[in-house]
Amino acid sequence: MSETLIRLENVSKTYGSGAEPAVRNLTLEVQKGEVLVLVGPSGCGKSTTLRLINRLIEPTSGRIYLDGEDVTDGDPSELRRKIGYVIQQVGLFPHRTIAENIATVPKLLGWDKAKIEARIDEMLELVSMDPETYRDRYPKELSGGQAQRIGVARALAADPDVLLMDEPFGAIDPITRDRLQNEFLRLQQELKKTIVFVTHDIDEAIKMGNRIAILREGSEIAQLDTPEAILAHPADEFVESFLGSGAILKGLTLKKVRDIELHQVPTLSSPVMREQALETLRASDDQVALFLDANDKPTRWIDERALNRTSQPIEKSGRPVTVDLQPEDTLQDALTVMLQSSVGMAVVTDRKGKYLGCCTIESLAKLIMSDG
């Protein structure tokens, strides 16, 4: 069963007297091994909330528990060494090599040299960077994406149970960001850290979070639930407007092609008897058939006109199948392929390219309706 690792209890933070609190009486629990995303408009207090956990900001009132232990008082530096911290600006030490940067917390904790050295290589490999190449480089020699990988490696070096991430991929170009997000999800599957992740980007929140807390001003929780539940049942107007008009489309990123019922179109394979093929096509509801090669790999869409054009061999007529989907692709990918396809359908194959069925707009619509 789930177990609470971080607990904020009635925590408030007020700057100066009489000012509106940045965080007002917040109670929040983070379960062991989950990625909890704090998302909200700028100024809602999400970063402040995150920084309350490692006490970079001291709460005005309330208690903070880590693994059942009250950590509101006591040495904040010691607490922070137990918690990984990744920020948007990365903040690598420019005067230290990559290896020294990664060794920061292990050194603070007094690990012995051999253990630290081994850990540096392990961490570099974990974030897919070659230790030989990068150990002795300096941060200025890295690209933004590489720097943030090192930022993550540095935060994980002392193997903390908890990782706090403040818009870690916010300053990175969209293509690299997407890759880092995917790598990070893969890493998390392996490591099962307890992560609190701050972002202002609802799409990132949906992608990264096991649960999402949508915050409004004063760090008040507007809704806290799984991404699926929030998209399907936004709690109020604020959440709805924050999700934006594309909530249904966003929900498609959470579902896979394997979740929907595949549609079977008529298939043809070599050698094709034109008469027979025409009959099959007319008998079905579909306007097109798929031509499969000797390995059952779909290669071309064949319609009646293509069948009637006897000047060309069947394998060369019709339109080519350019993109195919696999069951683990998201329905958003499927929608894109369908919209681009000449026949309004997307072909689904298994990993080896063998034909499984087709994805249609109708089947997609049916799934969305059934979610209601």
Added chain:
Amino acid sequence: MDFLFSLIDFALARQVQVLEGLAQHTGYVVTVLVSAGLFAILTGVVTRRSQLAKELALSIASVFLTIPSLALFVVFIPLVGLGFAPSFIALFLYSLLPILRNTITGLDGIDPGVLESAKGMGFSPVQVLLKVELPLAWPIILAGIRVSSMLVVGIAAIATLVAGGGLGDFIKSGLARLPLPNSLESIWLGTLLCLVLALVIDLILQALRVATISKGIR
């Protein structure tokens, strides 16, 4: 050409005084740079969190630089007498501003993200200062020390007027005997030695720069 030979003759005939003058002059440079360096860096560190304190410290240090050097050497005589002490105090006050200014600039210029991550990883405040802030500000602080070192080499020549010795002795005695024989040689000797000393000190500081600044921020 004749003057050059007579300058060399003049110097060779006074090897002891030359060495003594160089030693005293170098003594000023070293003692002043070390003490003023430490004091200015400490002041920069202590005031770094407060804009007001920074401005105040800079204003005070600027005032010292605007006082005519001759006057600054003399005003402390009633308090500390003649010789090394009033000269040291004057040079100390003169060299504060470049080092203090650069310490403040260097500390201000550190990427806030670096400080945030240092704190966030569990550096104590003292560790943040010693392992992150000062190393990152050091190239700029050292540049300030270089400016001060040049300043001190030049102005230390005035120490002779308050019986503080140094290479200024040659210049003063030459001026006093102008246009008697060897007076010009004396002035030139003092000036050239100051120049050579300045160059050597600059080379040493350059070497210190290479030795103490990480490749990552050079």
